[in-house]
Amino acid sequence: MANETIQTLTIAGTDSGGGAGVMADIKTMQMRHVFSAAVIVAVTAQNTIGVQDFMPIPKKLIDEQFASVASDLKIRACKTGMLADVATVEAVVANLKKYDLGTLTVDPVMVAKGGARLLSEDAINTVRDELLPLADILTPNLPEAEELTGMKIDDKDQMMDAAKKLQDLGVKNVLIKGGHQTESKESSDFILLENGQSFWVSSPRIDTVRTHGTGDTLSSCITAEIAKGADVETAIRTGKKYVQATIANGIQVGHGHGPLNHWATFEGDGE
Numbered sequence: 001m002a003n004e005t006i007q008t009l010t011i012a013g014t015d016s017g018g019g020a021g022v023m024a025d026i027k028t029m030q031m032r033h034v035f036s037a038a039v040i041v042a043v044t045a046q047n048t049i050g051v052q053d054f055m056p057i058p059k060k061l062i063d064e065q066f067a068s069v070a071s072d073l074k075i076r077a078c079k080t081g082m083l084a085d086v087a088t089v090e091a092v093v094a095n096l097k098k099y100d101l102g103t104l105t106v107d108p109v110m111v112a113k114g115g116a117r118l119l120s121e122d123a124i125n126t127v128r129d130e131l132l133p134l135a136d137i138l139t140p141n142l143p144e145a146e147e148l149t150g151m152k153i154d155d156k157d158q159m160m161d162a163a164k165k166l167q168d169l170g171v172k173n174v175l176i177k178g179g180h181q182t183e184s185k186e187s188s189d190f191i192l193l194e195n196g197q198s199f200w201v202s203s204p205r206i207d208t209v210r211t212h213g214t215g216d217t218l219s220s221c222i223t224a225e226i227a228k229g230a231d232v233e234t235a236i237r238t239g240k241k242y243v244q245a246t247i248a249n250g251i252q253v254g255h256g257h258g259p260l261n262h263w264a265t266f267e268g269d270g271e
């Protein structure tokens with residue numbers, strides 16, 4: 001098919017409050033001018049204040065969603081987000097092995113900004129042992145990197161050590177997000193590439209609680225840029241700039257950890 005539209009896939013949970021998960025993923029993909037399909041693996045009752053409840057989707061329906069997408073669409077890059085529990089991680093891993101869904105970015109979502117667990121504790125080992133070896137890019141935040149490595153990460157040297165440790169677990173490219181370093185003036189993420197090169201991406205830390213969905217937005221932007229043909233370093237630099245814009249030009253929604261402004265970079269007629 002000539003000039004086929006660039007297609008991506010998010011494999012994640014929904015957020016009824018609209019700020020994180022699949023909702024943030026699709027808004028980001030749209031703003032980066034790629035088409036996004038979605039395999040829903042959990043449904044959350046959630047808003048900016050917290051996660052009130054969630055339910056994983058049965059394995060059969062997860063398998064059917066993958067089959068529907070893979071039999072019709074040509075996915076160039078995909079990402080995972082919230083994966084809920086052991087059975088869900090295993091179902092996703094089996095489908096990622098079964099179908100060619102392009103470059104895989106794994107955002108190992110564990111705990112929401114409001115404190116609710118989105119991945120059961122016993123599923124952390126399943127993510128580490130079964131999903132990480134499939135990942136082209138892994139994007140943990142600091143608590144997630146600590147859980148996956150068993151290390152305490154308090155400073156930049158430890159972030160660099162943790163990235164190496166994660167690479168040793170089978171991940172090609174590792175991005176450790178520094179958004180949880182609340183005492184710092186900069187929000188700095190560390191990247192260790194497959195070829196051994198490493199670098200930091202930093203931006204001024206914005207003093208706001210309206211950061212619901214930052215991790216989803218960053219990993220979705222990276223996925224979109226990879227699908228468009230960018231190399232991993234360029235995709236990450238673009239992702240960092242995009243997430244910064246969505247935080248800096250905030251919107252007023254809800255009473256807690258508010259969502260991002262995904263149209264912050266929109267240059268068309270916004271009326």
Ligand SMILES: Nc1ncnc2c1ncn2[C@@H]1O[C@H](COP(=O)(O)OP(=O)(O)O)[C@@H](O)[C@H]1O
Pocket residue numbers: 140141142177178179180187188189203204205206207208211213214215216218240243244247
């Ligand atoms: N207050 C902030 N100001 C600027 N950048 C931020 C802020 N909070 C998070 N970020 C950036 O957003 C991205 C997601 O980081 P983080 O919040 O750590 O992820 P998660 O949502 O997975 O917990 C990173 O690039 C991080 O540097």
Ligand SMILES: Cc1ncc(COP(=O)(O)O)c(N)n1
Pocket residue numbers: 012013014015020021022044046081082109111112113114118211212213214215216
């Ligand atoms: C369905 C879903 N997926 C991911 C997150 C993480 O986002 P955050 O860390 O910003 O709360 C979330 N809260 N809900």
